[in-house]
Amino acid sequence: MPDELRADVRLLGGMLGQILTESVGEDLLDDVERLRSLTIAAYDEDGSASIEAAEALIESFSLERAEQVARAFTCYFHLVNLAEEHHRVRILRRREADTGAVSALNDDVQSAVARLRDEVGAEETARRIRALEFRPVLTAHPTEARRRAVAAAIRRITELLAERDVQAIGGITLADNHRRLLGQIDTLWRTAPLRSSKPSPLDEVRTAMNVFDQTLFETFPVVYRRFDDLLNGEDAGLVEPRVAPFVRLGTWIGADRDGNPNVTAAITKQAAAIANEHVLVALESVVAELGRSLTHDGDSTPGSAELTALWRTQTRMAEELTREIAVRSPNEPHRRVLLVVAERVSATRRRDADLAYRTSDELLEDLLVVQRSLVEARATRVAYGELQQVIWQVQTFGFHLAEHEVRQHSQVHRETLAEIAEHGVDGPLSERAVEVLDTFRAIAFVQDRYGVPAARRYIVSFTTSAEDLGNVYELARHALGEDADLPVLDVIPLFETFADLEASVGVLEEYITQPEVVERLAATERRLEVMLGYSDSSKDVGPVSATLALYDAQQRIADWAQRNNITLTLFHGRGGALGRGGGPANRAILAQPPHSVDGRFKLTEQGEVIAARYGDPAIAARHIDQVAAATLLASAPSNEQRNSEAAEAFAGIAAVMDTASRKRFFELVHSPGFPAWFAQVTPQEEVGLLPLGSRPAKRGLSINSLDDLRAIPWVFAWSQARINLTGWFGLGTALAAVGDVNELRRAYESWPLFSTMIDNVEMSLAKTDERIAARYLALGDREDLAALVLEEMALTKEWVLRTTGKDRMLANMRVLGRAVQMRSPYVDALSLIQVRALRSLRLDDNRPEEEIARIKRLLLITLNGVAAGLQNTG
Template identity: 30%
Template structure:
């Protein structure tokens, strides 16, 4: 589909960009060397310089391997730290060069107008925005290996490097250079690894740090821009909101409880109420309007009269008095919700707290209406308008929290509640039809299953306590505090009904003749099979009178689709095709019943887990599946990468909204022919078979995976609070998708991002010409090929083959490696033949350069990691060796910038 909206920032020629990148990386390398020499002495600097020189002469040079084979554990730690820091600094150098490129091409200015530009290009009025609902959802999935201290240090180095983009006087340039040395030296002295496992509280704190410093300011700036450019200072719909799983994602995580939910919401509330109070205080400074010169409405005077301001200097300033009252009520609200007054308060407030965000919004509207009636709209200013917009979008919770739990857990809870209620029913042994009938019967009346006198299992008690916390949250923050109740592993209709029965136990769902639910249930379709059956399950749900009543007069049903588990289940092509087919079928199922569809995309950072440019992914969605509504997970390292600073956060947020608008309102291209659909289905089926044959049907493959990748070391990393595996087994089926992808990335296979494509082409009997035709007919297939080519470019079969040698004792290990290499080489041939290229990514020179730069930075880390892993595999249990391996993992992950 040819989009009228250019989402990619205009790029200068690769030669100019390369020059800036090389200059930045060389400077940062010099500063790092200077810091190592200054802090650790000449011997340390000489060791690092020798290794860097060996690496620059060829990452797989024999003398590099010889050097690493002789290093002691403490020297290995020094080298691992040095190369890891080099990787981080190289990324900063590239990013700063990219921002220079964007500034020179006026790309930032263009990006700031993308929503307005989309409206103009599509010949739409502002009311086209009314139906938009775009929500990036932050998750705590453990793919961010960097500590928050490192992220903050990198941000400061990036800021200083950005200052050097301009021609500066020598004395100022020297001062910035010295500040740069200090920051790099502090980075060198900052511990790269976490000595203890990260907690849920840590994850909440880390994510909110980014929200506070970049995402929220970007959101504020966007609403101000949209108001000015789209509605000439008027209101725009709350089309962009923020969501979170932090503190609410219980799936496979016993550490997420009612207490973590309370902590998350309390912390979120603190951030947004502090922001509101700061903005109200600024308005208070602005609106020193005396009633001697300008009148005010009765409603504004009533607010002013309610204030308790003892100052005799403000008796004739009704706007200031009114805003003083609003500020004090906000502070009291913070005391009630967050346990302490807002940061700007001098002490506890004596005013009543707001019961709901709507009351706060109403007071702000009172101020605005008075200004309009007494003085004119031009006195309002952008600050008040923007504050109103943000308050409507964020409420007192800021991030709409999702709850998530596995369908198997719900089934056990319902079974225990029924058994403890005295009913002589073995719920677990019932057929699906019998379960549905029983569950509908329970919701047809108000009788609770839960009894205060019953003794429940630890699991049931914990789950019910969490749901009680959710009910408390609705009372405190309002019904918009929760985004959805996501049901993992949804495979049947009963999987959607069971959480409703559980919600009914705490008052979040009411049955009877007119059933209602405060929290909507969103099924998560994760496996290839679940994606195929999902539309049928959705149809069964929507046909129920219960569903029709709960969804209301303007029904919208959300369905979440998972890219990660479906990829681990069936490979890259089958997963992507399964998601696309499911989306189309889900849209048709909803359309046939007059229900709107909202798809929630569970994407990760890597290609294998649905990663890639978010806006481009939206534009490549099947026709009629976006419908103005989209939620999308933002996970791990991608949160800092996409939202780590305000300009980047703003650019990514707006491009996402613009893409949703464009995908929704642009006339779709003609439907692909039946022959094209059949070819795509044949490719997906063939790819599924090729992938399953390797991963699940090849003898010894599981042992090969555990030996040839650093999975054993990764599961011991303290990068997330969630367990790496659902059980204690080594089965791939039980391993979570994130460590699966993470391990292949570390060993430079990148297997989840491409394996099965070439085998699928062969099994389907497709020619290069047919594949080229498919890429023209299908935006989806063109995007699939584009992302696959990136994964192929990031892989390195030479380095991967060395990791495979770690599995020398695994039966058939060499044959497995040969099969992987053959599939890789054939996939490269096909990708180039379909596109007509001669080198991977040669149609995207900036991206090609970025991949090559990352490879140059991480290659020596891979070779060092290989040496250390081989020692570990031989039984060396030295603690410094273990820490050195963890440092190499952190360095490779930071350099590649997509771990999982």
């Protein structure tokens, strides 16, 4: 461990110990230390006695003491996580200071541009850069286990830790920092780890707004600036930027109603209004600040004729306001125009119709007038410096901040249309059918008020036919009337199950013949978006077959798009966990089939992933830089050739792995009684009790079926049981079926899809523990299924190591290996407490209700803590 990180962890851990002693007593710290020592000792050569001693110690705890110990370990994980993130930021900033780049690891934009220039030339590289698109879509899928109050305490501790890096800190200042750190850790310890109730959709919206306010609004233009520095070199900031703003933020929060009855038409309108308020407050602030600082006088920096005309327009619009501003800025033409612009942004937020901008394009044009005038007066530093920053922010966020994407299940549409056919649109429709129609009215309202981009995408989950997509347009006509102007709709199919992926091209072929789609293709230069679901396909056929099926579907869809002159954007519905398509985004992009990226990448970002990738400005900039670099390089001729040749060369291996892994997966999940057993040996039912988000954990699930169990609790439950089955199950059997180690190693060296899958599985397996897993599996009454899981785990570990040629997991992933190794004993402690709680609930039905409630609370606290320790949920 690096010395600085080790020092931070020791500092924070020591402070936590002090707080435990002060708040509860030395005996609590003693119990924590005894348990910690036993779980660490369990990693010695023969640690079975230590782990059994740890179990005995936990059994001796009262429920109150078990809860205190669980909370202590959870707090420790929060502190370790923030220390690691702080160290990552520290390294990023030093690297940037030393090299002038976000990265020096050959996976950044600078390296990508250099390689592209070598392969396709400078002119083609410039064209590709101008066409670059990255569309992260924030979702409210409930995978962030931390309370917002806990996250706030962590942020304050991080800020205090950063203070200590300042060279000059010492003496009284250092003592004060130490005191405040102890105070914040005390707050973290005393803050209830569990939400008292599920957050509402609007709570989720406001949580996302925190990320925008603290990071995204400022970070996106910083990324553009670095990109432009690369392209324009020493002229950057003095000449017109050569990079277009390429990040467009999307959101499902407050708009995704698939299986979530809490998201209504009214909620969607409120979500759009909240986003509008936040972006206008931010824009008003930056425009006003720039206006106040733009004190260039008219003699040194005369206004252009265009600027003078704009001032006259502003004067006619608001005589009193402009008179007052003119007095304060008597010979500062650019300053006075920008101050009026700031007042107009404020009026837009207040909905003052006399002064408000109708669209963000109007605001943008006023800013461009000021910029052109400054350039004409040769004041290019401010024109292409601070002012360009604001222009990029307007271009990126508009007045809507993020594109609200509505999602609904195809079956809901079909049932609503059946009701309308029976009763008429004005007849006695069900509450759900009325809500479906109200959704389209809400879309029309949001577009009218905040602009078309605010809500034009409509995603149909579980798309099985072109009719499922056409139903959206039919419902819109029913909702708004045949003679009304319909809102602009880009209807996006979401292919999720294996069967839907297989049928995707046929569905799309029919879809683009529908009149509404023909019209949209003509209006958008034949742009079309298709979404792929990673979670349900993996739950459907297992992670190996799902990975191969998704690659194959992307290749077929990309080929179809080329044949039909379609500008395709594939939307990747990835989760944070490896079982839901997670893992390093940049490597995943580079492993995509030829022509499936073409400079455009879109994916879902959710739960703990949002905080991890976008919570800190330096990390957010690094993430976007990596994704942008990979998106550019994915379409480099050498990368496309490599993927194409590898897919062809290893098609035989892929077929063997597909068949073998799927058979093995079905052997487990199609076994009679599997759903009930799964609920016994994991905290699957209890996950649904954890108030993570507004979305229910199930779509009306019966425990006799997994079909309607959402992918998140499916993944979350297996990860809590230290099995992580959704990330690897079936791969060992698949690799063993191939059998040829040399051929597998050749595939690992030269097949990006395969090497990415193997490395992701290696990360997943590193967080498993067969000793702990066995204790969860013992909670069930099916030794055959328990043995099947443990055998496949051992087989997969064996064959992953044989394929990679390593002697242990994560042998060449130093940072991740360190993190896993450091956390594992502490996670074990929480897992053993969780097993105790589960065993009490599963095997003893005669406890008083009050005691059962206490046990459930203990269990939920351990769910929270293990999630913090493993750093992923669903």
